[in-house]
Structures are given as C-alpha cells and as structure tokens.
Amino acid sequence: MIDTKKIRKFFPAIKAGRIITNNAASTQVPVQLLELLKKLVVQYDNVHRGQSHSSILTTEEFESSYDTIAQFIGAPSRKNIILYRNATEAINAVMYSLMTEFKDGDNIVTTFMEHNSNYVPWYGLCKEILPKFGINVEYKIVKFDTETGALDLDHLKSLVDQRTKIVCCSGASNFLGTINPLKEIKAIADSSGYLQPNGDKRSYLLIDGSQLVPNTYVDVGELDIDFLVWSFHKMLAPFGVGALYAKEELLLKMRPFLYGGDMIAEGMVSPEKVAYNSLPWKFTAGTPNILGTILSSQAIRLLMDFSLNPGKQKYFMTDKKLERKDVKKAMDNIEVHEKILIGEALKILGDISSLNIYGPKTAANRTALVAFTCKNKSPFEIAEKLSNLGIESRAGCHCATLAHRYYELNPPASCRLSFYIYNDIEDVRKACLAVKKCI
Ligand SMILES: Cc1ncc(COP(=O)(O)O)c(C=O)c1O
Structure with a gap:
C-alpha cells in the first residue's frame, strides 16, 4: 500500500482540509510541481526557436520529457509520443490523421462503455465528414453485461470483420470502473483480416487509457496496441497535456492532424512542396504547451517516487531512466x-x-x-x-x-x-x- 501519511502533506488541497474523492475527473497538483513551475518561469523561453541559453535549456527539458513519457509506458522512444491538449484531442488526432485512409464500406467498432471522447469523433467521421466525400463508413457499438460491467467479447467478435479498419475501446471505463481484457480485445482486432495500406491484415486497435494509465501498469510493447491515449491531469499534473502513443511505422505514414510551424523539416517549405519534420515533431505544429509538458513528465517521476520512495526524490528532477521493472513495481x-x-x-x-x-x-x-x-x-x-x-x-x-x-x-x-x-x-x-x- 502507499504510505499516504508521507505524501498527503505535499498536496495543498488536502492540507486545506478537502476530502478529494473526485479523482477520476482530475487529480490534485503537489507542491513539488508548483515549485518547479516557479523555477521554470525564470528560464522561460520558447523551444526550437532560439539560440539563447534559456531556449536551449528549455528545449532540452521539453524534449527529454518525451523520453520519460515513452519510458513510462514502455514505448521504444520519444518518436512514438505525440502530445496534445488532452486525451480527447489525441483521439481526434488519430481520427483526422487516418481520415483519408477510410474506404467506402469500411467500419469502425467502438463500445457502449466509451467516454464520449472515444465515440463522438467516430460518430462525426461516419455521419458528418466522410459522407460529404461520398464515402460511407459505419460505426458499430459493442454491448456490455449490465450486471457484471464486463465487455461482451462475443459481441465484439461478431462485429469485427474484414471491413473493420479500427477498434476503439477504453482500457478502463470511467463509469463502470471495469478494466477491459486488452489481450483478448487485441486478438479479436488482429483476426479481422482487414487489409491496411501497409499490407497488414488486421484492424488497428486504439485504447483509451485515460482511466488506466494513471492507475495501473501499462506496457505498450507487451500489449502490442497501435494507439494509446491518456491525459496527465488525471495523474498529478496540471491541466493541459494529453498523450498519444502510436507505433512508429504508423506515425511515419499518417497525415499530420495539425499543419503549420515547427512540424516542417527545417527550410523545406516552397510554393511547390512542404516536407515534414522528423518524429515526434511532425505532429507538433505551433508552440506547444512547453511548461505543461515538462510538468507532466515530472508528474510521472513524482508518482514513481510517491509509490516507491515516499518523501524522497529518486526520480523527480533527475534524468534517471525509468526501468520497466521499477515502473511495474x-x-x-x-x-x-x-x-x-x-x-x-x-x-x-x-x-x-x-x-x-x-x-x-x-x-x-x-x-x-x-x-x-x-x-x-x-x-x-x-x-x-x-x-x-x-x-x-x-x-x-x-x-x-x-x-x-x-x-x-x-x-x-x-x-x-x-x-x-x-x-x-x-x-x-x-x-x-x-x-x-x-x-
Ligand atoms: C475514459 C475517459 N476517456 C476520455 C476522457 C477525456 O479526457 P480529457 O477530458 O482529458 O480529454 C476521460 C476523462 O474523464 C475519461 O475518463
């Protein structure tokens, strides 16, 4: 169990006497992150946009935050991590990035236990966007057992077919609390036979990890999922940053969701052609949430300390690599x-x-x-x-x-x-x- 006595004192909201029992919406911010914010504003500068010491230092801290986030979920590298405002935006990014890949007659499978973030974007794509281009894509919704809260895997199996481009499913429900069996869901998505543009014969799998990543051990390598999204405001960080993990080979082929500055290869813009930046910056158009990104990665490090070394700093504000066995523990x-x-x-x-x-x-x-x-x-x-x-x-x-x-x-x-x-x-x-x- 967590030694709560040793960590509660770091949360101003708890010290103020609040009983914080609405954490599935957002968690509280500890003083360490508030103090870090104060430090960061002294060297405050933009990233990838200056030769000043402050800009270089901030860029280093910003970029290495991606390494921490990748290590936390067992992703191969920072190239697999794209940061957005929240999990909702990350799901929309997948939807918009894949949009031009959908073919007439394809389908999308989602579930009745989804947060609207993992249903409404697919609804919008099928009902409002693709029909405008003469492409009809259907969404199908998997049932769950109202007594046990378990996802109906037989129903899922019956809905996934050769035309299922993507299966979109929550890792854990924010209403039922159910933790879904991701290995079984992955096996069903894998068996569809859908022909993806890269020649793979399977459906992609997007897991909404908003209620999973902050609370349990998640390893994207072990799960072998294509897309994982979650938000950092549910795991001690302030509001404003959500993550998308995706397999590198998919990100290399996917269209950017947002176009503009910093997502282009240096100098490679002409009236005829634009070339995009390397991963993950291809998906980071415009000035990102720099402070939020650094605070989010440090929230992961603090979470590790709160769990493994309460009251001590072994991970927070260090560049110690997050080993899988330690993240698991x-x-x-x-x-x-x-x-x-x-x-x-x-x-x-x-x-x-x-x-x-x-x-x-x-x-x-x-x-x-x-x-x-x-x-x-x-x-x-x-x-x-x-x-x-x-x-x-x-x-x-x-x-x-x-x-x-x-x-x-x-x-x-x-x-x-x-x-x-x-x-x-x-x-x-x-x-x-x-x-x-x-x-
Ligand atoms: C399961 C689930 N998915 C998605 C979201 C959306 O997260 P955000 O508002 O950070 O985009 C939430 C937030 O409550 C959630 O619980």
Whole structure:
C-alpha cells in the first residue's frame, strides 16, 4: 500500500482540509510541481526557436520529457509520443490523421462503455465528414453485461470483420470502473483480416487509457496496441497535456492532424512542396504547451517516487531512466493501494440496500471509482448533499452517456466517487458513510 501519511502533506488541497474523492475527473497538483513551475518561469523561453541559453535549456527539458513519457509506458522512444491538449484531442488526432485512409464500406467498432471522447469523433467521421466525400463508413457499438460491467467479447467478435479498419475501446471505463481484457480485445482486432495500406491484415486497435494509465501498469510493447491515449491531469499534473502513443511505422505514414510551424523539416517549405519534420515533431505544429509538458513528465517521476520512495526524490528532477521493472513495481503498488480503497467503498456502499452500484461487483477487475444511483433520489441531489458534508463527488453522465442510456437511466446520470494514491482508508469511509447519511 502507499504510505499516504508521507505524501498527503505535499498536496495543498488536502492540507486545506478537502476530502478529494473526485479523482477520476482530475487529480490534485503537489507542491513539488508548483515549485518547479516557479523555477521554470525564470528560464522561460520558447523551444526550437532560439539560440539563447534559456531556449536551449528549455528545449532540452521539453524534449527529454518525451523520453520519460515513452519510458513510462514502455514505448521504444520519444518518436512514438505525440502530445496534445488532452486525451480527447489525441483521439481526434488519430481520427483526422487516418481520415483519408477510410474506404467506402469500411467500419469502425467502438463500445457502449466509451467516454464520449472515444465515440463522438467516430460518430462525426461516419455521419458528418466522410459522407460529404461520398464515402460511407459505419460505426458499430459493442454491448456490455449490465450486471457484471464486463465487455461482451462475443459481441465484439461478431462485429469485427474484414471491413473493420479500427477498434476503439477504453482500457478502463470511467463509469463502470471495469478494466477491459486488452489481450483478448487485441486478438479479436488482429483476426479481422482487414487489409491496411501497409499490407497488414488486421484492424488497428486504439485504447483509451485515460482511466488506466494513471492507475495501473501499462506496457505498450507487451500489449502490442497501435494507439494509446491518456491525459496527465488525471495523474498529478496540471491541466493541459494529453498523450498519444502510436507505433512508429504508423506515425511515419499518417497525415499530420495539425499543419503549420515547427512540424516542417527545417527550410523545406516552397510554393511547390512542404516536407515534414522528423518524429515526434511532425505532429507538433505551433508552440506547444512547453511548461505543461515538462510538468507532466515530472508528474510521472513524482508518482514513481510517491509509490516507491515516499518523501524522497529518486526520480523527480533527475534524468534517471525509468526501468520497466521499477515502473511495474510502482504502478502495481498504486493498483494494490487503490484496490484496498475501492474494496472498502464497495463493502460500505454495498450494505445500502437502496443503492444501485454499477460495474464489477468486486475490486478485482475494476479501478478505484464507484458510480451509483439511488431509488427515487436524484444523483445531483445526492452530490449536492455530499458536497454540504465536505465530500467531493460527481453527478452526471461523466461523459459516458451511451452507457447511462444503456441502463435506461432517466436522467442519464449517476453519482460517482473516485480515489487516488493520496486517499487513505479514512477518506473512503468518510465519503461512503456520508453517502449513507445523505440517502
Ligand atoms: C475514459 C475517459 N476517456 C476520455 C476522457 C477525456 O479526457 P480529457 O477530458 O482529458 O480529454 C476521460 C476523462 O474523464 C475519461 O475518463
């Protein structure tokens, strides 16, 4: 388990007395990152755009941030990492980059448990963009078991066929908490027989790792997935940076999503032809979120320290390589911690007979979030009452609108509590006992 006593003091929000239990939306920023921000503004300058000491130093820190991010998920190198504003933009980037590859009669498979970020872009592509060019592409949606919260793999298998260009699936649901079996999903995508432009006969697989990467060990090499996206504001960093991992051979062929400065090869712009920059900068048009990128990579290093060396700095502000075994140990430790927290939450909330709890019944295959509704009580009213008791929950559809409608919830809403590494068992008990009190 995480030694929360040693890390809670670093979070101003916790020190101010808040019980932070809405972490699936965004996590809190520790003082180390706030202090780093203060340091960075002294050498504040743009990257790839100057010969000053400040610009060179900032460029080095910015570029090496990509190495940290690549190492964290087991990507071969920084060439596989593209940074955007958030996970949503990263998914849109894949959609726009692949757009011209779609052929009439292709299909896209997504699921009923997706965040709108991994459904609406595909809806837009199929319903609004491609038809304008006379190309008809269908999207198909995989069901899940409403009792267990498990994705229906047989249904997935039945929907994936020779015309499935891409399977888009969440690694973990932000409403059900379900952790999806990525190896099985990958095997199904691999078996489609879809002929990709490079001659591969399989469907691409895009995993929305927004609720997975901050909470569990993810290794893109082991999983052999094509695309992975997630946001850093769910893992201690401030808002503003999301990542796309993609296989290098795909990125080399894909069209840029954004065109403009810095994504072009130096001097290679003429009225006749434009040549693009090398990876990953081919996908980094315009001035990037430089400070956010550095803070995001340092958030990873801090997360490693909080898990493995609480109160000490072995990774944060060093250039120590993130070895796979150490990342695994750190993330497994976080997962164990979160399983204990969610196990306790399920136990207390499970005793409230009027509550309907969504997703897997045990902590074993779920992340540290729990969403619920209560007979004859509005989730919004519950969340408001919780807030009055000092408990931070979230009521609504959490952008998992398809799944809420799948349960025929009216309004399509639930109340959700979600925990992170700095939460202790007391936070969970206080939050769940407050739910009991409210209803
Ligand atoms: C599963 C999932 N996907 C995508 C997103 C979107 O993340 P962002 O708002 O950072 O783009 C979220 C955020 O709640 C999420 O939980």
